[in-house]
Amino acid sequence: MPDPREDRLYLDQVVDQTRSAMRHLREAQRQIAAVEGTGEAAQGMIRAVADGRGTLTGVKIDPRALRLDVARLGAEVTAAVQAAQEEAARRTGDIVADAAGRAGTLPEPLDERFVRDRVESAARELYTGGL
Amino acid sequence: MFGFDLDPGDIRPQDVDRADEQNARVLELLAEGEERLGEIVGAGGGDRGHVHATAAADGRVLKITLDARAVREGSQALADEILLAVRQAQQDAQRQADDLLRSAFEQAFPGRAVDPVAVRERLVNLLD
Numbered sequence: 001m002p003d004p005r006e007d008r009l010y011l012d013q014v015v016d017q018t019r020s021a022m023r024h025l026r027e028a029q030r031q032i033a034a035v036e037g038t039g040e041a042a043q044g045m046i047r048a049v050a051d052g053r054g055t056l057t058g059v060k061i062d063p064r065a066l067r068l069d070v071a072r073l074g075a076e077v078t079a080a081v082q083a084a085q086e087e088a089a090r091r092t093g094d095i096v097a098d099a100a101g102r103a104g105t106l107p108e109p110l111d112e113r114f115v116r117d118r119v120e121s122a123a124r125e126l127y128t129g130g131l
Numbered sequence: 132m133f134g135f136d137l138d139p140g141d142i143r144p145q146d147v148d149r150a151d152e153q154n155a156r157v158l159e160l161l162a163e164g165e166e167r168l169g170e171i172v173g174a175g176g177g178d179r180g181h182v183h184a185t186a187a188a189d190g191r192v193l194k195i196t197l198d199a200r201a202v203r204e205g206s207q208a209l210a211d212e213i214l215l216a217v218r219q220a221q222q223d224a225q226r227q228a229d230d231l232l233r234s235a236f237e238q239a240f241p242g243r244a245v246d247p248v249a250v251r252e253r254l255v256n257l258l259d
Contacts, residue, residue, distance in 0.1 A: 053190065054189065054190030054191060054221070055190070055218070055221070056192070056213075056214055056217045056218065058214075059210040059211075059213050059214050060210060061206040061207075061209055061210045062206065063205065063206045065206065066202045066205075066206055066209070070197050070198065070199055070201065070202065071196075073197055073201075073202070074194075074195055074196045074197040077195045077197070077213060078192065078194055078195045081192045081195060081213075081217065082191070082192055085190070085191055085192060
């Protein structure tokens with residue numbers, strides 16, 4: 001028969017585990033917001049920075065790079081930007097994988113048997129004790 | 132949330148069938164939607180039109196091209212133009228993705244209006 005004290009302990013544990021999981025996920029969110037990926041091209045004359053969501057936050061071009069022909073310049077800029085986004089995505093992926101690992105120990109959902117036993121036990125108490 | 136109008140105390144066989152049908156339709160639409168999402172190309176042209184950028188729905192830059200006049204105003208102006216063109220391309224891709232999402236929802240749940248921007252914001256704030 002279910003023991004209310006054990007149930008209480010179990011509930012406390014569920015609350016703790018959930019709180020802990022939420023804490024890890026919020027922390028991951030904070031870290032992702034701070035992610036920065038950098039990319040370079042044209043021997044460092046072009047640099048790009050992207051954040052964890054892939055938004056381009058900065059582009060720096062050395063004036064010497066403007067000597068390149070326009071088609072080549074475009075290709076180099078593309079490469080720098082893509083490299084920045086790729087690095088940001090990689091860092092974000094690492095944070096997510098880490099968080100998923102830590103938050104993974106969420107409590108098992110209550111099954112039908114668990115609930116039925118307690119409902120039956122409560123019903124019995126009502127009939128025998130209450131009236 | 133999805134307009135089932137179910138009475139939990141009286142679930143009829145036709146309710147279950149309807150739920151099954153909607154479920155199958157949603158899965159179909161999700162698969163189709165994912166493919167179409169991957170094909171989206173957003174475009175941005177900066178404010179002087181010398182830089183052209185394209186981006187995918189997930190924000191990844193596909194290509195940046197410059198025309199001959201792009202380099203006339205110096206490297207700082209060019210950098211600013213590139214940032215702007217990329218942002219515009221990403222926003223355009225996002226708008227197309229939202230349209231796709233909205234139309235997929237309308238097909239799966241006819242008669243229910245969904246605001247993809249609101250859904251996205253709620254998802255992002257879920258942990259707050």
